[in-house]
Amino acid sequence: MRRLLTPAVSSTPSLTALLAPRHVVVAALLAFLALLPVYAELARNPFLVTLFTRVIILALAATSLNLILGYGGMVSFGHAVYLGIGGYAVGIMAFEGIASGFVQWPVAIIACALFALVVGALSLRTRGVYFIMITLAFAQLVYYFGVGLDRYGGDDGLSIRQRSGFAGLLDLTNRTQFYYLCLVLLTAAVYLTWRLVNSRFGMVLQGSRTNDRRMRAIGFPTFRYRLAGFVIAGALCGLAGALLANHTGFISPATMHWTRSGDLIVMVVLGGMASSFGPLLGAVVLLTLEEALPAVIRALATPLFGEVAVRMAEYWQIILGPLFLLVVLFARGGIDGLLAGSRRD
Amino acid sequence: MLLLIEQCLNGVQLGLLLFLLAAGLTLVFGIMDLVNLAHGSLYMLGAYFAATFVGWTDSFLLGVLLALAATLLVGMALEVVALRRLYGRDHLDHVLGTFGLILFFNELVRMIWGPAGLSLQLPMWLIYPVELLPGLFYPTYRIAIIITALAVALFLYVLVMRTRIGMLIRAGASNREMTGALGINISLLYTLVFGLGAALAGLAGLMQAPILTVQIGMGENILILAFVVIIIGGIGSIRGAFIAALLVGLIDTIGRAFLPDLLRLLLSSRAASTVAPAMSSMLIYLLMAIVLVLRPAGLFPVTSR
Numbered sequence: 124m125r126r127l128l129t130p131a132v133s134s135t136p137s138l139t140a141l142l143a144p145r146h147v148v149v150a151a152l153l154a155f156l157a158l159l160p161v162y163a164e165l166a167r168n169p170f171l172v173t174l175f176t177r178v179i180i181l182a183l184a185a186t187s188l189n190l191i192l193g194y195g196g197m198v199s200f201g202h203a204v205y206l207g208i209g210g211y212a213v214g215i216m217a218f219e220g221i222a223s224g225f226v227q228w229p230v231a232i233i234a235c236a237l238f239a240l241v242v243g244a245l246s247l248r249t250r251g252v253y254f255i256m257i258t259l260a261f262a263q264l265v266y267y268f269g270v271g272l273d274r275y276g277g278d279d280g281l282s283i284r285q286r287s288g289f290a291g292l293l294d295l296t297n298r299t300q301f302y303y304l305c306l307v308l309l310t311a312a313v314y315l316t317w318r319l320v321n322s323r324f325g326m327v328l329q330g331s332r333t334n335d336r337r338m339r340a341i342g343f344p345t346f347r348y349r350l351a352g353f354v355i356a357g358a359l360c361g362l363a364g365a366l367l368a369n370h371t372g373f374i375s376p377a378t379m380h381w382t383r384s385g386d387l388i389v390m391v392v393l394g395g396m397a398s399s400f401g402p403l404l405g406a407v408v409l410l411t412l413e414e415a416l417p418a419v420i421r422a423l424a425t426p427l428f429g430e431v432a433v434r435m436a437e438y439w440q441i442i443l444g445p446l447f448l449l450v451v452l453f454a455r456g457g458i459d460g461l462l463a464g465s466r467r468d
Numbered sequence: 469m470l471l472l473i474e475q476c477l478n479g480v481q482l483g484l485l486l487f488l489l490a491a492g493l494t495l496v497f498g499i500m501d502l503v504n505l506a507h508g509s510l511y512m513l514g515a516y517f518a519a520t521f522v523g524w525t526d527s528f529l530l531g532v533l534l535a536l537a538a539t540l541l542v543g544m545a546l547e548v549v550a551l552r553r554l555y556g557r558d559h560l561d562h563v564l565g566t567f568g569l570i571l572f573f574n575e576l577v578r579m580i581w582g583p584a585g586l587s588l589q590l591p592m593w594l595i596y597p598v599e600l601l602p603g604l605f606y607p608t609y610r611i612a613i614i615i616t617a618l619a620v621a622l623f624l625y626v627l628v629m630r631t632r633i634g635m636l637i638r639a640g641a642s643n644r645e646m647t648g649a650l651g652i653n654i655s656l657l658y659t660l661v662f663g664l665g666a667a668l669a670g671l672a673g674l675m676q677a678p679i680l681t682v683q684i685g686m687g688e689n690i691l692i693l694a695f696v697v698i699i700i701g702g703i704g705s706i707r708g709a710f711i712a713a714l715l716v717g718l719i720d721t722i723g724r725a726f727l728p729d730l731l732r733l734l735l736s737s738r739a740a741s742t743v744a745p746a747m748s749s750m751l752i753y754l755l756m757a758i759v760l761v762l763r764p765a766g767l768f769p770v771t772s773r
Contacts, residue, residue, distance in 0.1 A: 198559065252503055257760045260753040263753045267749040270746040385563070
């Protein structure tokens with residue numbers, strides 16, 4: 124294990140590298156996130172904390188997807204299923220009277236890891252678009268399984284009346300405590316993936332993305348490495364699912380609808396694939412766009428179109444959709460790529 | 469027994485609709501190597517166009533023809549403006565870009581037609597059921613769907629395998645550069661193929677419209693089914709899509725019809741009625757997973773590429 128986690132490349136950045144725009148932006152964003160509850164308290168705007176708790180949880184899910192999508196080149200189109208499994212693990216246990224987070228969360232993570240092990244073992248045999256579609260198929264299977272869970276609300280979902288308890292150490296009903304817990308977990312996850320991808324394990328994973336046949340020719344059993352990556356990503360996303368269920372106090376099959384998986388892919392690509400903070404940037408930008416785009420359209424269009432602008436703002440997704448297309452066409456490296464400038468391809 | 473025959477006919481009808489949708493997808497996929505998630509939006513547009521034009525012209529057939537032409541044009545415009553730029557890119561780019569197009573089209577439809585759904589009225593001559601077998605009445609409209617879809621399938625087969633344009637399409641699929649070097653306008657050919665696929669999706673949408681309501685997002689769930697069909701059939705294979713579509717249509721319909729009774733033997737009737745639809749939906753994805761595990765390139769893999 125120690126050998127696997129030793130960085131394979133030197134990672135001591137120089138001072139000029141530290142002052143590169145992407146580092147400044149990431150540092151500013153982290154500082155902003157760390158101070159956000161203070162600001163929300165002063166501005167008497169608790170909604171901000173709720174919104175950004177959601178941003179952070181989805182950023183955690185996107186970070187886990189980035190491990191396999193960005194670094195491993197495995198385009199999983201069913202990653203939201205782990206949000207669902209993690210959420211249902213918490214929801215069902217709360218419903219059946221097991222409220223301790225020390226039980227709920229590990230079960231959520233292990234359930235997701237086991238599911239990822241099965242799905243990965245079967246679907247990593249396929250390539251390209253077949254892989255995209257088989258991961259989608261497994262997610263749909265679980266989605267309809269959730270719809271059929273009669274005892275736990277079926278299609279309508281399940282209300283979780285009780286937050287996960289941590290024996291008095293943490294109070295998840297306290298908005299600020301929950302926010303900081305999510306932030307700490309996200310930071311830990313980003314650090315973990317950074318360590319992973321710069322280790323020997325991560326090098327094999329990335330090598331397999333670039334040229335799987337060559338990696339196998341030089342003697343790496345890449346299937347096992349890819350499967351391990353797939354399981355780690357699933358387990359991490361299961362944690363995000365447990366957090367999300369605690370955040371909304373509700374879990375339903377809609378959490379793992381295929382469009383949710385699409386959203387996670389958007390976050391990863393928008394932020395910048397195969398970059399440590401890319402998914403966080405992507406989640407922040409996507410979710411703030413969703414919140415702010417109507418207001419922005421209204422502000423920009425009112426001087427030009429007057430009353431019509433209010434109606435235009437209602438249809439903000441008409442801007443958001445083509446924006447994805449533009450990112451794909453012109454900003455292949457995502458936000459992280461833009462910040463890094465021409466260093467990336 | 470009569471119920472079984474009726475459900476089989478329903479299954480065939482759903483299968484053929486899926487085939488229309490899947491044929492366009494698999495053509496675009498096999499020839500341009502493009503994953504088009506926005507295909508379901510064209511299905512939705514076909515239904516909306518039909519509902520509008522039938523209302524304007526007061527004639528079902530005329531409205532349907534206008535709707536087909538409109539969907540064809542939208543498809544071609546979409547290809548020229550946006551999708552053409554995605555050819556040769558990574559599949560992930562296709563997924564993301566066309567995912568954005570779904571949002572765009574859903575919002576566009578909401579802007580033009582409003583958030584409430586529309587309904588498409590059938591003319592009198594398509595409403596009455598006919599007696600197929602003694603005691604077996606079946607709606608004329610569903611028979612019309614089956615006949616139309618079969619005719620389209622035959623047309624596609626003749627078009628691709630027996631005509632000059634079909635030859636060009638197949639040539640373009642197996643070697644784009646060489647076909648271009650022989651003086652064929654490849655980008656025009658691709659635009660036409662995409663338009664054809666769009667029209668097929670529109671046809672599927674407008675034929676489904678009188679049975680279900682015309683609403684935003686109607687194309688999304690059936691799109692996933694159509695993807696399942698082309699994956700089971702083998703990407704790029706129209707024959708594979710045809711067989712897989714019928715398979716999926718039959719399994720889905722028969723599962724929905726008979727699973728509740730089967731499950732009632734094991735569960736309470738309330739539980740059975742909730743679990744059965746979910747289980748029959750799961751059956752299809754299970755089928756796809758099994759097919760992919762056993763034959764990673766589908767039932768009828770296209771070997772020429």
